[in-house]
Amino acid sequence: MRFAMASSINIKIGLLTTKIFLHIKIPYPIFIQRPTEIKCSRALTTGQHNEQYCIDIVRKRDYEGFLCSLLFPEAVRRSALALRAFNVELAQIKDSVSQKTIGLMRLQFWKSAVEDIYRDDHPAQPISAELWRAVRKHTLTRRWMLRIISEREKDMEDKAYRNLQELEAYGENTQSSLLYLLLETLGELWYHQAHFSIYQQRVTDNAFSLFLTQHGASQEDFIRGSRDLNVRDVVYDIASQAHVHLQNARSFSKNVPHAAMPAFLQTVVLEDYLRRVRKVDFDVFHPSLQKRYPMLPLQLYVRSWKKIY
Structure with missing residues (x-):
């Protein structure tokens, strides 16, 4: 869609640029910590790392999906990026392995990871950890995740x-x-x-x-x-x-x-x-x-x- 006035275009481009390049990198507040707060702080740092990991992989491997995710409401944006990171990770398995067996093993890892998430077993892998958070927050349906994995398994047959x-x-x-x-x-x-x-x-x-x-x-x-x-x-x-x-x-x-x-x-x-x-x-x-x-x-x-x- 085009607008008659260049100023209007510049305003909207500026707003979108702010969303894309600034909003996701808002610095987290820094507090003077008491000894009893250190453990919670470390967990928060891990969460920030996991979130950034998903942002980076989606921005690199699914740029269009990354742009779409930035336009989700702020309350659900992190979960949307976690789901897209999960999808990207599965999609690149076939092209990143030299043997089908290795690819199937990686897909089995993700199938087990999803099952662990729904058993409320907090995972350590960054994408899995973000998925765990998204499932807890939105009560996501396990069937859809497993269906993506199963279809990727079929695609490994290369038929x-x-x-x-x-x-x-x-x-x-x-x-x-x-x-x-x-x-x-x-x-x-x-x-x-x-x-x-x-x-x-x-x-x-x-x-x-x-x-x-x-x-x-x-x-x-x-x-x-x-x-x-x-x-x-x-x-x-x-x-x-x-x-x-x-x-x-x-x-x-x-x-x-x-x-x-x-x-x-x-x-x-x-x-x-x-x-x-x-x-x-x-x-x-x-x-x-x-x-x-x-x-x-x-x-x-x-x-x-x-x-x-």
């Missing part, structure tokens, strides 16, 4: 999706499960209205396999960054389906309570990416798509301010 329904199920079990958890932090429990999948901006080669044979393309084409027409046709098919989900998500936007709006800001990120992909004729390897869109923070802020997505 091609046989049909579009399997690809959509992957999005439902990962991205929609995260959405449900974010809605719970906001106090919203109307899952029947929130039922839609958000396609990730960077889909793995495996996710493209469903469409490859239809257009005479191969996984090697994507590995080497081919910009041929048949490769762009594959991207077009997936982008078109993502657009359908986006339109479906927005079809009930008037019925979404204002309190739940922050959870749906991710649709703004998807809309922006689809627009930019369409602009370069569905060439996902175009240099412009490898850069962050500088107007995205402003777009997110305006949608958040107007309570729309």
Whole structure:
């Protein structure tokens, strides 16, 4: 959205910049401690470290999700960042291990960590500790966390999706499960209205396999960054389906309570990416798509301010 007056744009950019670069780093107050207060102080320091750990990993690995989280109400922002850090940690396992067995072991660690959290066993790992805090504060549903882990376990098999329904199920079990958890932090429990999948901006080669044979393309084409027409046709098919989900998500936007709006800001990120992909004729390897869109923070802020997505 553009404004007629440059001054108005500058004001809103300034406000958003303040939220992004200053608000999360507000210095904690310093007190003169009595000996009996040292133990509590150390616990507080650990909590601050865990929070910053989640902030850093989301800002580095999921920048768009980081921006969306900053626009959550202050009371739930820390929990939202913990959930996104959890999601990022799971998502990067497949690409960060050399053997499937190692990846499955790491996923098993997270499955055990979630079970420990719901047994009220305070964990030491930073993300787990922040999740423990979020679960205590918002009574988050264990099923959604375990469903994300289970879907990541299936993805470790590296099998091609046989049909579009399997690809959509992957999005439902990962991205929609995260959405449900974010809605719970906001106090919203109307899952029947929130039922839609958000396609990730960077889909793995495996996710493209469903469409490859239809257009005479191969996984090697994507590995080497081919910009041929048949490769762009594959991207077009997936982008078109993502657009359908986006339109479906927005079809009930008037019925979404204002309190739940922050959870749906991710649709703004998807809309922006689809627009930019369409602009370069569905060439996902175009240099412009490898850069962050500088107007995205402003777009997110305006949608958040107007309570729309």
